Amino acid sequence: MIELKNVTKYFRTNEGKNYILKNASLQIPSDTNIGILGRNGTGKSTIMRMLGQIEFPNYGTITSEYTFSWPLGLAGGFVGNMTGKANVKFVCRLYGKTKIETQNIINYVKNFSELGDYFEMPIKTYSSGMRGRLSFGLSLSFDFDYMLIDETLSVGDARFKKKSKEALHEKIKECNILLVSHDMGTLKELCNGGIVVNQGRIDYYSKIEDAINEYLKINK
Amino acid sequence: MTARKPINIFLAVQKALFLRELGMRFTISKMGLFWTFFEPFMQIMVFIIMKLVLFGGSSENFDFAVFLALNFTAYNLFKNILTKSMGAFIANKALFIYKQVKPIDTIIARVFVEVFITGIIILIFIIIGVYFNFDLNIKNLPMVMLGMLWISFFGFSFGVFLAVGNTFYPSISKIINIFSTFLMFGSAIFYTIEMLPSQIQNYLLYNPLVHFIEMIHGFYFFTLNDRFVDYLYMLFWTITPLYLGLFLYKNLEERIISL
Numbered sequence: 057m058i059e060l061k062n063v064t065k066y067f068r069t070n071e072g073k074n075y076i077l078k079n080a081s082l083q084i085p086s087d088t089n090i091g092i093l094g095r096n097g098t099g100k101s102t103i104m105r106m107l108g109q110i111e112f113p114n115y116g117t118i119t120s121e122y123t124f125s126w127p128l129g130l131a132g133g134f135v136g137n138m139t140g141k142a143n144v145k146f147v148c149r150l151y152g153k154t155k156i157e158t159q160n161i162i163n164y165v166k167n168f169s170e171l172g173d174y175f176e177m178p179i180k181t182y183s184s185g186m187r188g189r190l191s192f193g194l195s196l197s198f199d200f201d202y203m204l205i206d207e208t209l210s211v212g213d214a215r216f217k218k219k220s221k222e223a224l225h226e227k228i229k230e231c232n233i234l235l236v237s238h239d240m241g242t243l244k245e246l247c248n249g250g251i252v253v254n255q256g257r258i259d260y261y262s263k264i265e266d267a268i269n270e271y272l273k274i275n276k
Numbered sequence: 277m278t279a280r281k282p283i284n285i286f287l288a289v290q291k292a293l294f295l296r297e298l299g300m301r302f303t304i305s306k307m308g309l310f311w312t313f314f315e316p317f318m319q320i321m322v323f324i325i326m327k328l329v330l331f332g333g334s335s336e337n338f339d340f341a342v343f344l345a346l347n348f349t350a351y352n353l354f355k356n357i358l359t360k361s362m363g364a365f366i367a368n369k370a371l372f373i374y375k376q377v378k379p380i381d382t383i384i385a386r387v388f389v390e391v392f393i394t395g396i397i398i399l400i401f402i403i404i405g406v407y408f409n410f411d412l413n414i415k416n417l418p419m420v421m422l423g424m425l426w427i428s429f430f431g432f433s434f435g436v437f438l439a440v441g442n443t444f445y446p447s448i449s450k451i452i453n454i455f456s457t458f459l460m461f462g463s464a465i466f467y468t469i470e471m472l473p474s475q476i477q478n479y480l481l482y483n484p485l486v487h488f489i490e491m492i493h494g495f496y497f498f499t500l501n502d503r504f505v506d507y508l509y510m511l512f513w514t515i516t517p518l519y520l521g522l523f524l525y526k527n528l529e530e531r532i533i534s535l
Contacts, residue, residue, distance in 0.1 A: 108375065110534065112534060126373040126375070127373060137300060149288060
């Protein structure tokens, strides 16, 4: 279970405080794949980052016994001058992987990302699609209770999109996801439950269809 | 995923960051790598020539080249730790998406990298010294090493304090960079405090860095001593910024992470 208790989160703007959440409490049951819906700029990504504990509420607490991945789609922390392989190694070291585990992850990422010889080239020579493929493959090769995904299904060409969706379906069997997306089709396909974020409120729906209907109502 | 012990997480993160920082240093440009190791020699050459032109041949009772090498190594160690720490949060903010990477880890890793590189430079100096038959006898090696470690720690404690400040007021790093050049001339690097008139001595002794450098060369050369060094003053300047820095860091850590 993920529990939000009286969570308030705001950002300061020149006009005053812009509230993402206002004294919101919520319980998200275990073992559900959750889609996060909301209009642009309502704070979906911020909420996801808060669940991943890399952003913190101004007041209130968020508790959970689960491990969360870093937010996918933020291809952060790659060093342009280092090779794709060296960057993958770095993340493995951060998670304290053994030599054998690291080697397995490297092989997996190399195959999945289809970078070929570029895997041994500095990342600054990559196109943005190649970079995305690398970071997507990297996050798939780690095990977490929850994967945080920020609209990354749209990486690469049509064929790679299909491949990553299939890989994600496979991954969902052993872990849960929190997905931020504007694509209703993807949400329906991958999620059981949904969260709608709107004007400082946050509501949980146990059926993704209900969440989508509510979201469409807001968007009218 | 099985839970890892905090100390294991810390060590894994340190190892990863250390190797990454080192890799960045050595891959960014061949010239960068060259200058890392060549700059200290340039500094020493320039000041030896300057001294020969201005004051003529040797008048002091210690080897001036060794004296410069020692002092510049200590000063560069301090300055590099300070400036690298100062920029650590901003340079590494993309890494804070990995929640086990705490901002202060990036400072600690950078300190280790600086100490490591300084170690290599010292090794090069020793090889050169042995090859050219310089007198490398040290009066009190443990105290010299203590001085080196202490000056690193001094750089770290100031670095933490300034890193937090610099995150919210980026002009701090600009001021410090200008200031550090002046600091070089007022830190007993190309002279000893003993050589100066007492009027100037009193002013310079307010500079904490003078005490560190005086301690290091005072324990290195048989003909010098540490009679101007105030160890309590050094302690004060190490603990105060560390305490303030950690206090600010603790309170602002979450804001630094979500930068």
